[in-house]
Amino acid sequence: MPLTMINKVSAIATLSLLITPMSFSQTLDEALHDIIQNNTLTGNPIKQQQLSDIDSTKAQLGMKLFYSRALSGNLDTACASCHHPMLGGGDNLSLPVGVKSEKPSVLGLGRQRKEGLPPDIARNAPTTFNIALWQKVMFHDGRIESIGPSQFTTPDFHYPQRDPKAGENLVQAQARFPVTSDREMLGESFAFRRSTQARRASIAARLAGKSPTLSALPKTVTHYWLTAFRTTFSAPEATASQLITEQSISELLAEYQRSQLFIDTPWRQYINGNTLAISEEAKVGALLFYQGREKGGYACANCHSGDFFSNEKFYNILIPPIGPGKAGKNGVAVQGQDFGRRLVTRLPQDNYKFRVPSLLNTEVTGxxxxxxxxxxxxxxxxxxxxxxxxxxxxxxxxxKQKNIPVDNLKTRVDLLMKSNPNSFVKDKDYRTEDVEALVTFLKTLTDPCVKSRACLSPWIPNNESLTPLQLQGTDLDGNKH
Structure with a gap:
């Protein structure tokens, strides 16, 4: 959006703070050039990660699994129920609705639990966009963490012990857990009250056609998956039990997710020399984002650092405590509280701390x-x-979502305010035009592909060749996503 005359005057006032007296004659581009150099920005967040290609056979089968309700206990939920490309790699909800949704095919706003029950999942569904670029931790609380080359700690073992079955990368390690959650995908009627590993094995056995009769899938379904796995793994003589395992399922899911790379942003183009790639207001926002508070900026890059816009650390930033809260090992949430990282490390100093999110594509991931x-x-x-x-x-x-628990909100807020947040959590006065400029800058971190159904189509199954139990997501009005 072009700056109005009032905003231009305001921008000049802002720049008088952001640019030292010795450099008042510098242009916005010159000032940003210095910032880009000082922060060693390249616009490319890919470091040493091994990425996947959506056209690979494993990513293609992974996509079919990602959209299949066959991985859920009640056959009513797919991974894509809460992580759909057309919904920013998430679900466009504050809090996810997994199993027992009123209308399982409805995704996004309007998706709700049966009988109007409030959401019972405590945390927002993270985007799968650029998930392969995380190098240290997965999930808001970092409960899956890299502790060495191809070594990860997960909730299956006491932190920070290594999980020998975690897989080859962080994405595979996280892909093994939603199917074990009774609120996300498992439900309470299939493999309930078993260990998480037994739950995964039960899901895999059912897909392989080795499940007890009462919970078995039709033979046409299991035959489809066996044929697909044999083709993908080039093993035409392998048995279902050999091919369809919780390890191979998580590997395939990870291959699909790791192919969701969306990093061709206007900001990247700007860094690479196209000074017309972003607007003047966005450039002002970039200065506000990177400059320290002592220079009139907001020091956002202290945490949202690098080309990935996250230092992958954990902070208590006093996010309002809405929702059902997150239970600890005893299964009870305390007054709707979510203690965040502490539930992983058991360290009191980690109370209410959560992972710094990446800001790439943040415009569409709310x-x-x-x-x-x-x-x-x-x-x-x-x-x-x-x-x-x-x-x-x-x-x-x-x-915008119905029935989110906000009871006793004042009590929750009081408890959070007493939590001794990080020392850097200090209020700063701001102007409306500064917020507008920051938002305009954040929108330059959006890859245009994530706003285009045509561009995202490789990551969405073709409905002309449906797989068994495939989720066909729609909005509340029946329009397909």
């Missing part, structure tokens, strides 16, 4: 915050500038 408390980019930007003020003034009426 709602924002570990629990989706904010439903607009300006809202979360204001919170990050003045977290204490925004927490105390938080209005849950902004939530």
């Amino acid at each position: 709602p924002w915050g570990h629990n989706g408390a904010y439903t607009s980019l300006p809202g979360i930007v204001k919170h990050m500038i003045a977290p204490k003020q925004m927490l105390q003034q938080y209005n849950p009426n902004q939530l």
